[in-house]
Amino acid sequence: MAPRRKKEPGALVDPLTGRLGYQLRRLSMAMMAEVGAGLRPLRLRPAEASILLLVGANPGCRPGEVGEALGIKRANMVPVVAALVKRGLVARSRADGRSHALALSPAGRSKVAAIDRILDRQEAASQAALGGREMKRLLRLLATLRDVGAQ
Amino acid sequence: MAPRRKKEPGALVDPLTGRLGYQLRRLSMAMMAEVGAGLRPLRLRPAEASILLLVGANPGCRPGEVGEALGIKRANMVPVVAALVKRGLVARSRADGRSHALALSPAGRSKVAAIDRILDRQEAASQAALGGREMKRLLRLLATLRDVGAQ
DNA sequence: TATTGTTATACTCTATAACTATA
């Protein structure tokens, strides 16, 4: 019935290896750790980098929009955006009396270029392991599953 | 050059959609939220459920082993395992003077059966969206990428 | 000396509710 194992040197039997959700989570966490390590020299965390990328692609956007796109709550955007403004990477101006318009500063644009280089390099490692064709297939499968969840 | 967008009803341009790491993370978080919701009636969090599954497949295992397999630090295993023991789901006995042996109680085994039913049902939703063949392909691609990271 | 469980602690990320000022 149940396998008796007490002192074997090998690893445990893992009943989660066949679970899609578990594998996605473990791989995602491993890649996130790599991204975090790659970004450290820029003194940016993944969330900050993603905000810079989004603001760069959408000048004039509001913090709430950015948070919604990234899955970050409005309330949690406040200190992160404030820090990016304080560091001179993001310019914040009033769009109307209650909303802000965000844009990259020149320093922010150079940060975005550096971020893209880091992500490109790490993406290249995955592409080398899978091949470009399988990489595209993987992205398509992930997109299909995301659409299912969105319903 | 940069697209001027101020009041359009549509969503923002997302420069992260093509990034594998980002898509993995978003999908993983969405699936994790579903798993968490599915487990709530059992009064189990995902980490607790994964520990029960691992203990069930490896009777006599040590907390440190389980933590290592799941990516949970020994120090953080302590209160989680203690809670499972207190709830009567896990039996903890001394293996030698310094290590514990974990096993499921009958209540723990019935919890594991319930967990498996929930995970099977949620996995079936993904399988229905992709088809069994693509599902296998996806798991294989994810395993390949995990092996790359492990090096 | 290395390992196992443990304690204490801190930091990040996330979630919620309530407030303000504007539309």
Place this chain on the structure above:
DNA sequence: TATAGTTATAGAGTATAACAATA
């Protein structure tokens, strides 16, 4: 009345260092 930003706060999850008991 609804929206945008904000504040305060609480809860997870995670990381590190140090300790006692044991191998």
